[in-house]
Amino acid sequence: MSQDTLFDKVWDLHKVSSLPGGSDQIFIGLHLIHEVTSPQAFGALKDKNLKVKFPDRTVATVDHIVPTDNQSRPFKDNLAEQMIETLENNCLEHKIRFFNIGSGNQGIVHVVAPELGLTQPGMTIACGDSHTSTHGAFGSIAFGIGTSQVRDVLATQTIAMNKLKVRQIWCENLLSNGVYAKDLVLHIINKLGVKAGVGFAYEFAGPAINALSMEERMTICNMSIEGGARCGYINPDEETFNYIKNKLYSPKNEHWEKALKWWKSLKSDENSIYDDVIKIDASRIEPTVTWGITPGQSIGINQHIPLLDELSPNDKLVAEEAYEYMSFKPGQSIKDIPVEVCFIGSCTNGRISDLRIAAKVLKDKKVSKNVKAFVVPGSEKVANEAKQEGLDQIFKDSGFQWREPGCSMCLAMNSDKLIGNQVSASSSNRNFKGRQGSPSGRTLLMSPAMVAAAAINGKVSDVREYIS
């Protein structure tokens, strides 16, 4: 059993009681909601005649269903309109802070909360969305919950949950030039497998992690869930504190000093005990691309798609399924595979630093004429910042469409969808069959820089050839 890790400290601090069934009742410090998983939870409150216990501990925004081409109301899609209206009404009725379209603070829930300073070290954070793990980048314990638990958090500000085990993933050395957080996390998921994290919280640590910016750390923690871990976190440091300072909802003045002292005390101790420790050499990682139908099926840009014989018995079945679905040949090189759609966005890689890197690759270049490319900023703040820096113009000049903020083609609940078996180079997090809106669509996950390079070339390319 783990001891004295940040996870243990935060868990113990937030434990309200031990429940008869064996789980713990855990206090949730920040509850985030969006339009897709909250309506039935509010419905259940109404059914049970319950109120929201602490309305100011829940924050809402709208992201999954919003159109990113034309956001004028009512939305063209009736159901999408009904869903946003329901959220508006629920927030109004229960006095919940809601960052709606046009507020300047709307966006993907996991992009919005950190940039507003809502996400802070030492907190427990829950949201009816599996990528809530993102917030762990700040040294909070953050996890996705189901609709019935959304109801429980609204009604009681707590959930019933079993304590997780803690695995430390120690990343030695530094990432090399042209290799990003996305490559590191894809590599980790490939090495450990997509189910390895079940029952664990992942602590990402080591020199390669410490060297990352906050936005890169969010990319890492975001994809903990693709590795099976409901929660991933990084111990807070100066980088963390500097990021939070002066954000809209960050503690101010004497509160700041108090908070800082608390946050610093939360780090995992030098000699804390982990249930498991894994070591990764970050310096050996290449730009990484998925070739299959799970986020674990990835390879370095200079590698070939694995032959069946090269895989462990456990991986063979899904590999065969992947060969067939993707219609790639085992042994084929991933480089130069033609792509038809390029998507930059999502809660994994739709932040300002992602847009900056992609724009740098795209500057003075043109998107291949066979490619439909678009960029969907993660939030209104990201969009505004990008415009101030002139990034939107660089994207447009290169041939990218510049869209409004939302989840968009990460899961295709709006009108942005792949058509037929199109191949998409995507900066998002899931390459499941049909994930990007077409039942036969094919998704290759990669870093935003790699998506930009693929867009220019019309095929999977090594971004290191484009950056000095």
Added chain:
Amino acid sequence: MDYEFTPPVGKISEITGKCISLIGNDIDTDRIIPARFLKCVNFDSLGKSVFADDRKTLRGVHPFDLKENQDSSILIVNSNFGCGSSREHAPQALIRWGIRAIIGESFAEIFYSNCIAIGIPCFTLPKKSIQNIQKYNHNKSLFLEIDLKNSSAKSKDLNFNLEIKESTKKMFLSGEWDATATLLENSSLVDRKLKELPYIKF
């Protein structure tokens, strides 16, 4: 009929009400609530749509439309009831129509656990007994008193034992089926916890 809905809360130890029989094996959740009703932001309107397509076909003579069945709350079904998709909308539609307990030969697993989660106890009985009850109910109205603790049911003329898993029974008797209620009991501990935590108000 107006579908005024008050959901069950806390401990459930007895259910009394009129029976409604629905004859047939393998009645799936698509029949209980057709897929087009899933595009919704709450479960409120599901009560009136329960068995929508079956009822349309039967034009007024479906058990859920018969006048004498209108305020029934105990559903009597045959085998493998609730098979098919895992939609929670199915028991949600039933409970909103007025069903508070189901007695059947057997239930599909996910449907069964969805029922527990929203407070509908499901009991089983051998085929023969179910048929007898359904036959009896065909001729006259059957008003049952179900006692969960003793797993028994009685009416004016009938008396019989019901089968229910011991663990499930405990969940209903203790109220633990309702996670929210269990958590709500510690409300004052939660208030204290928030005071203790060095959180800053946003």
